[in-house]
Each structure stands twice: as structure tokens, then as C-alpha cells.
Amino acid sequence: MAVYVSSSFIIIIIPPSFLHLDFSNPNLLPPSFLKNFHKRDLKIFKLWWLLQPILLLLLYTTILALYQGEAPAFVADDMQTRFSNGFHLQLKDFESATAVGNKTYVIGGIDDQESSGVRIFDKSTVNGEVIPTVLGTKPTAFESHSTMLLNKDRILIIKGNSKSNVSVWFLEVDTRFVGDQKKKFGTEVVAWSKGVIGDAERPIVISGPSGVGKGTLINMLMKEFPSMFGFSVSHTTRAPREKEENGVHYHFTNRSVMEEEIKAGKFLEFAAVHGNLYGTSIEAVEIVADAGKRCILDIDVQGARSVRASSLEAIFIFICPPSFEELEKRLRARGTETEEQIQKRLKNAKAELEEGTSSGLFDHILVNNDLEACYQQLKKILGLNGSMDATPKAATEVFDLPMDLSLSKIDEKILINSGKANQKIVLDLSSIKGGAPGRTRGLYMYTADDGNL
Ligand SMILES: Nc1nc2c(ncn2[C@@H]2O[C@H](COP(=O)(O)OP(=O)(O)O)[C@@H](O)[C@H]2O)c(=O)[nH]1
Numbered sequence: 001m002a003v004y005v006s007s008s009f010i011i012i013i014i015p016p017s018f019l020h021l022d023f024s025n026p027n028l029l030p031p032s033f034l035k036n037f038h039k040r041d042l043k044i045f046k047l048w049w050l051l052q053p054i055l056l057l058l059l060y061t062t063i064l065a066l067y068q069g070e071a072p073a074f075v076a077d078d079m080q081t082r083f084s085n086g087f088h089l090q091l092k093d094f095e096s097a098t099a100v101g102n103k104t105y106v107i108g109g110i111d112d113q114e115s116s117g118v119r120i121f122d123k124s125t126v127n128g129e130v131i132p133t134v135l136g137t138k139p140t141a142f143e144s145h146s147t148m149l150l151n152k153d154r155i156l157i158i159k160g161n162s163k164s165n166v167s168v169w170f171l172e173v174d175t176r177f178v179g180d181q182k183k184k185f186g187t188e189v190v191a192w193s194k195g196v197i198g199d200a201e202r203p204i205v206i207s208g209p210s211g212v213g214k215g216t217l218i219n220m221l222m223k224e225f226p227s228m229f230g231f232s233v234s235h236t237t238r239a240p241r242e243k244e245e246n247g248v249h250y251h252f253t254n255r256s257v258m259e260e261e262i263k264a265g266k267f268l269e270f271a272a273v274h275g276n277l278y279g280t281s282i283e284a285v286e287i288v289a290d291a292g293k294r295c296i297l298d299i300d301v302q303g304a305r306s307v308r309a310s311s312l313e314a315i316f317i318f319i320c321p322p323s324f325e326e327l328e329k330r331l332r333a334r335g336t337e338t339e340e341q342i343q344k345r346l347k348n349a350k351a352e353l354e355e356g357t358s359s360g361l362f363d364h365i366l367v368n369n370d371l372e373a374c375y376q377q378l379k380k381i382l383g384l385n386g387s388m389d390a391t392p393k394a395a396t397e398v399f400d401l402p403m404d405l406s407l408s409k410i411d412e413k414i415l416i417n418s419g420k421a422n423q424k425i426v427l428d429l430s431s432i433k434g435g436a437p438g439r440t441r442g443l444y445m446y447t448a449d450d451g452n453l
């Protein structure tokens with residue numbers, strides 16, 4: 001016996017063999033059956049043959065539906081779930097499935113280091129299942145979670161049985177960043193982005209020619225506001241300077257390792273600068289956001305261009321020297337480069353100054369003539385004029401989310417059903433900033449009564 005399912009009907013086909021009857025060969029019919037045939041089973045026999053045309057018609061319409069892209073499935077033995085795009089999948093423990101167009105994204109499952117945490121079932125491929133390239137850091141434990149598709153380009157994941165400040169994740173499936181990466185990798189790509197609760201400000205990109213004073217200004221900012229800013233520690237293939245520490249000023253690495261990591265999608269941006277490779281890893285930006293700090297990136301103009309094209313939504317600041325002669329003087333006075341390196345940096349500075357001041361890439365251009373005056377201007381741009389601004393923002397309320405969640409959406413608000421009567425948890429997405437790679441910031445989560453969302 002088989003139970004046949006399509007969206008429009010269910011057919012139960014009972015073959016004669018199921019009734020232990022073979023009408024095609026009366027010799028094989030059991031004597032008891034022959035004896036009582038007229039009395040007991042004639043009705044079944046007639047009904048069976050009467051039903052055949054109807055069953056055939058139903059079968060025909062099912063085949064038609066299948067041809068039009070609907071996938072029926074046998075569900076007698078398996079517990080399968082059916083999705084709006086016609087997919088039927090057998091989900092494992094702690095897996096969820098979200099339909100996005102022709103694809104169904106299966107997320108989660110028992111956490112192990114090997115698993116990428118995401119499987120895609122794509123109707124337009126021969127095999128159906130696609131294992132994507134997964135960018136960004138995935139959530140550590142998946143266990144119970146609920147998902148909801150947002151704007152057809154990212155899946156919201158809320159982890160049950162967790163603290164509210166670590167419960168929100170996004171899996172980007174069709175954002176601009178993911179689209180660019182798909183072209184680059186030539187594979188299916190998805191990107192994780194952790195949701196950051198609270199009003200974390202936009203990251204800051206600072207560019208300018210070598211020796212202009214970027215590092216000096218960044219150090220002043222970090223010293224005055226240690227709890228507010230965090231430095232994105234870049235990777236570089238250049239040799240460390242005398243006072244530079246691995247993991248603090250840069251992650252010093254070699255070219256082949258860095259190239260492999262770039263291929264694996266670990267970098268938000270990278271560029272060849274003054275003959276060496278420099279790059280910002282996705283992790284470098286994530287670490288700062290996870291510490292609840294505003295991320296500062298000291299990167300060259302090419303890197304700034306790449307970040308501008310990403311979803312990091314940073315503020316872009318370009319620092320100029322008062323003159324080329326002064327730049328040369330500062331570079332020499334710093335005493336960290338050989339004459340050959342100084343010449344290379346000065347040559348590149350011309351192109352950087354041209355690009356930085358005329359491309360429209362930067363939101364603000366500062367001239368670092370008097371250091372203190374330039375620092376004050378930088379603080380003004382960052383909204384740090386008075387001492388009030390330096391006060392850390394009030395901590396957002398952290399609470400426990402229940403194991404089983406159900407989600408619904410009203411405008412930009414996600415209602416998380418907590419199971420408690422009259423009480424909902426609200427996730428407000430109206431001020432959302434950023435996204436993969438890095439973190440999705442500007443989320444607000446609070447508990448509310450039904451009448452007060
Ligand atoms: N694109 C990119 N540029 C970087 C990165 N880290 C540093 N840079 C840039 O590389 C250039 C050289 O940096 P560095 O060797 O520290 O020399 P300095 O600028 O003279 O202190 C500077 O313009 C930096 O802004 C990075 O991660 N990505």
C-alpha cells in the first residue's frame with residue numbers, strides 16, 4: 001500500500017494483492033474465496049473495477065503536477081516536511097529548513113566541527129543537494145532554533161534556550177556581498193553574520209599615505225576612549241618593525257599562507273601595498289564587534305574601496321599631509337624604513353593622495369598639520385565633542401529566551417512568542433546596520449505586553 005501526496009489530494013492505492021486476491025488467475029484464488037465469492041466479495045470486486053478509472057485520473061493529474069514542478073513524495077515510512085517550493089526533506093534533529101525561491105536552506109543539526117551548518121537543496125540542479133562555501137563564523141551551538149526569511153536575501157535565525165544578546169544570527173543567501181562572493185568562488189555561497197544587540201556605531205576606515213599620522217591619531221583615540229574603540233588587526237606579509245607585536249599591530253604571516261586564506265574566503269578585503277600583501281580578515285572585524293566596540297580599520301585606498309563595496313557600512317576618513325615635503329620629513333624622522341622603502345612609499349603617496357582627495361570615496365578629508373587640531377577634528381566627526389559622548393552607552397537588558405520559539409513579523413518588528421500568555425519578546429530590526437562579513441548591528445530586543453509592541 002502506498003500513500004501518495006501532492007498539494008491537491010491524497011490517493012490511497014490498494015492493489016488486489018494486498019487483499020490476497022489474484023483475479024487474473026481464478027485457479028489461484030483460495031477455495032474459501034471461490035466458495036463465498038458471490039456472497040461476500042462480489043461487492044468489493046465490482047467496487048474495485050469501478051474505482052479504477054477514477055484512480056487512473058487522479059494518478060494522471062498527479063503526474064501532470066509533477067511535470068509542472070511539484071514534487072510528490074512517499075511519506076508512509078519517513079517523517080518528511082514539505083515546503084512551499086515543493087521540496088520534501090527529511091530533517092535531522094535540530095535542523096530547520098527555510099525555502100527561498102527554488103532553494104531550501106537546511107540549517108543546524110547536531111553541532112560538530114566538520115559540518116558547515118548549512119545544506120542547500122536546489123531544484124534546478126541534478127543532484128538536488130548542494131554544499132555551499134560558508135563564510136563568516138557560524139553559531140557555536142545550533143540546538144533549538146527558529147528561522148524566518150527576511151527580504152528574500154537573508155534568513156533570520158533565533159536560537160532558543162539562549163541569552164538574548166547571543167541569540168540572533170543571520171545567514172545571508174542572496175545579499176550583494178554573497179552575490180560578489182558567488183562570482184569570485186564560482187560556487188554557491190552563504191555568509192553568517194552574528195546579530196549585535198544595541199546601538200554599536202558604524203566602523204571607521206582611516207586611510208592616507210604612509211607617514212601622514214594615521215597610526216598616531218588612532219592611538220590617541222584608543223587611549224582616550226579605551227572602552228569605545230577597537231582596532232582591526234590586519235594581516236601583512238611585511239616584516240615586523242622593532243616595536244611591533246604579532247597579534248597587536250599586525251598578524252605577521254607569509255604570502256602562501258595568506259593567499260590560501262584569501263582563497264578560503266577569510267578576508268573582508270586585501271591589497272598589495274608597497275610590495276607586500278595586507279588584508280583585513282572577517283574575524284578581525286568580528287572580534288571588535290563582539291567586544292561591543294566600534295571598529296577602526298587602518299587600510300590603504302584600495303582596501304577602502306573594497307570595504308565601500310561590502311556591507312560593512314563604515315565611515316571613510318582620508319588623512320592628508322600639509323605638504324609632500326612634510327610627509328617625507330615625517331617618514332624619515334620615524335626611522336622605521338630603509339631608504340629604498342621610503343622612496344617606494346613616497347612614490348605611492350602621490351597616487352594615494354590623488355585617489356583619496358578626488359575619487360569621492362571618502363566621507364571626510366582631514367589635513368594633519370597640527371596634530372592636536374587634527375585630533376579634535378577627528379573627534380568631532382565621530383561625535384565625540386563633549387565628555388558626555390565618551391560615557392559608555394547604557395547596557396542593554398539581557399534575558400533568557402525559551403527553548404521553543406515561534407516567530408511572526410509586523411513591519412520591521414519580529415515577534416518572538418515566548419510561550420507566556422500576554423507576553424512577547426520583540427526584536428526590532430528597523431535600525432539594522434551592516435551585515436556579513438562582520439556583524440549585523442543596530443538590533444533592539446525587549447519584552448513587551450501584547451498591547452504594547
Ligand atoms: N588594504 C589594506 N591596507 C592595509 C591593511 N593594513 C594596513 N594597510 C595599509 O598598508 C599601508 C602600509 O602600512 P604599514 O606597513 O603599517 O606602513 P605605514 O602606513 O607607513 O605605517 C598603509 O597605507 C596601511 O593603511 C589592510 O588590512 N588592508
Ligand SMILES: Nc1ncnc2c1ncn2[C@@H]1O[C@H](COP(=O)(O)OP(=O)(O)O)[C@@H](O)[C@H]1O
Pocket residue numbers: 208209210211212213214215216217330331333334368369370371372
Ligand atoms: N601632525 C603631526 N606633526 C608632526 N609629526 C607628526 C604628526 N602626526 C604624526 N607625526 C609623526 O609622523 C610619523 C608618522 O606617523 P604615523 O602615525 O606612524 O603615520 P602612518 O601611520 O600614517 O604611517 C610619526 O613619527 C609621528 O610621530
